[in-house]
Amino acid sequence: MRKYTEPLLSVRDLNFKFTLRGQVLHALRDISLDVYPGESLAIVGESGSGKSVFVKCLMGLNDRNGYVESGSIEYDGKDLTLLKTDADWKNIRGSRIAMVLQDPMTSLNPLKTVGWQIEEAVKLHQGLKGADARKAVYGILEEVGISDPQRRAKQYPHEFSGGMRQRVVIAIAMACRPEILICDEPTTALDVTIQAQILNLIRQMQKKYNVTTIYSTHDLGVVANVADRIAVMYAGEIVEVGTSDEVFYDPRHPYTWALLSSLPQLGVKGEPLYSIEGTPPNLFREVRGDAFAPRNPKALKIDYVKRPPMFAVTTTHSARTWLLDPRAPKTDPPEHILALRERGKDLVAKAAAESAMATGAAQHLTDEDMAGETGRPILGDKPEKSGEVISNG
Numbered sequence: 001m002r003k004y005t006e007p008l009l010s011v012r013d014l015n016f017k018f019t020l021r022g023q024v025l026h027a028l029r030d031i032s033l034d035v036y037p038g039e040s041l042a043i044v045g046e047s048g049s050g051k052s053v054f055v056k057c058l059m060g061l062n063d064r065n066g067y068v069e070s071g072s073i074e075y076d077g078k079d080l081t082l083l084k085t086d087a088d089w090k091n092i093r094g095s096r097i098a099m100v101l102q103d104p105m106t107s108l109n110p111l112k113t114v115g116w117q118i119e120e121a122v123k124l125h126q127g128l129k130g131a132d133a134r135k136a137v138y139g140i141l142e143e144v145g146i147s148d149p150q151r152r153a154k155q156y157p158h159e160f161s162g163g164m165r166q167r168v169v170i171a172i173a174m175a176c177r178p179e180i181l182i183c184d185e186p187t188t189a190l191d192v193t194i195q196a197q198i199l200n201l202i203r204q205m206q207k208k209y210n211v212t213t214i215y216s217t218h219d220l221g222v223v224a225n226v227a228d229r230i231a232v233m234y235a236g237e238i239v240e241v242g243t244s245d246e247v248f249y250d251p252r253h254p255y256t257w258a259l260l261s262s263l264p265q266l267g268v269k270g271e272p273l274y275s276i277e278g279t280p281p282n283l284f285r286e287v288r289g290d291a292f293a294p295r296n297p298k299a300l301k302i303d304y305v306k307r308p309p310m311f312a313v314t315t316t317h318s319a320r321t322w323l324l325d326p327r328a329p330k331t332d333p334p335e336h337i338l339a340l341r342e343r344g345k346d347l348v349a350k351a352a353a354e355s356a357m358a359t360g361a362a363q364h365l366t367d368e369d370m371a372g373e374t375g376r377p378i379l380g381d382k383p384e385k386s387g388e389v390i391s392n393g
């Protein structure tokens with residue numbers, strides 16, 4: 001496992017809102033997250049949880065009715081939330097930070113050959129010209145797994161299959177030699193076998209160029225082999241973050257339990273697949289307490305009253321759930337999650353030992369966030385009452 005050093009990008013208490021027909025939708029709620037150089041970070045959550053809005057904040061690509069209400073995104077000594085115009089973003093968007101979208105057709109120009117489109121990026125970002133630029137194009141096409149590059153370069157996007165088009169988009173993004181590659185659900189539009197190939201390709205690129213990768217998906221199952229760390233999003237907030245092993249084998253948030261439980265790989269043969277009851281909260285209204293409480297059969301009373309802070313589990317793992325408060329009743333995760341924990345206990349122990357040696361990874365936790373860990377009262381002035389509140393049902 002990598003050792004966490006100084007973050008490359010730091011998001012702090014980010015709140016992002018949209019105004020729509022006079023109403024305000026609170027799309028990102030107090031997001032804090034560090035991204036480390038060379039890592040592969042997956043952002044996982046169901047539809048509408050805010051994955052796209054979040055990654056678009058890193059490139060200033062959200063719709064115009066959206067705005068950063070508060071918080072910061074520190075990158076290379078700048079606060080990206082202060083960049084407004086295309087001119088402000090010029091040296092970052094599409095050069096230092098590149099993005100691969102869900103539908104490759106939206107990023108490709110249907111009227112230009114694939115070779116032309118890659119060549120433009122090569123000329124602009126690698127400073128190559130003429131025959132050198134063309135040679136680089138063939139090299140890149142081969143690198144992303146497109147054979148017969150001389151012939152393929154002359155073709156148009158519609159002559160490529162969906163998976164091949166996504167390879168081209170990745171080729172263009174990589175031709176920019178970005179420091180950060182953002183992939184927003186890059187495989188959702190593709191069938192399963194192609195999905196795995198594209199994921200592998202992204203992983204290869206990440207390793208070969210040591211490019212930091214931020215990857216969003218609603219499918220926790222697909223990130224197991226590609227992500228170093230996972231951040232789980234629900235209703236506009238990060239509810240759990242940790243190394244892949246920590247999130248898979250020692251999940252702490254009931255929403256992560258539910259997400260894992262609904263993975264077909266974990267289902268019991270002959271039994272119907274678990275699905276999460278209910279729907280996420282309406283973000284046009286203020287969310288009270290723990291946003292997942294109404295869908296959590298094991299919710300505590302306090303979950304309906306007060307929003308939990310982030311509790312640290314290890315220096316690399318934290319979760320926003322009252323279950324981690326020392327005063328909370330012991331609540332076991334569902335059985336198959338316990339089985340997972342058993343299966344992965346060596347991996348988790350190893351990760352914990354390594355995280356103890358690592359530095360910096362927990363820096364995003366504020367004093368209030370850490371309050372639970374040190375056992376300090378977190379319910380305000382009258383901690384003696386809290387014993388009653390933090391109880392089941």
Ligand SMILES: Nc1ncnc2c1ncn2[C@@H]1O[C@H](COP(=O)(O)OP(=O)(O)OP(=O)(O)O)[C@@H](O)[C@H]1O
Nearest residue numbers: 018020025027046047048049050051052053063218
């Ligand atoms: N331009 C907009 N105006 C108003 N609301 C918006 C706008 N864009 C996004 N939203 C809202 O922001 C919330 C987060 O949306 P987002 O697209 O980030 O979800 P997501 O996690 O990417 O989902 P999916 O898996 O479906 O892509 C949703 O409630 C969405 O309706």
Ligand SMILES: [Mg+2]
Nearest residue numbers: 051052053185
């Ligand atoms: Mg999305």
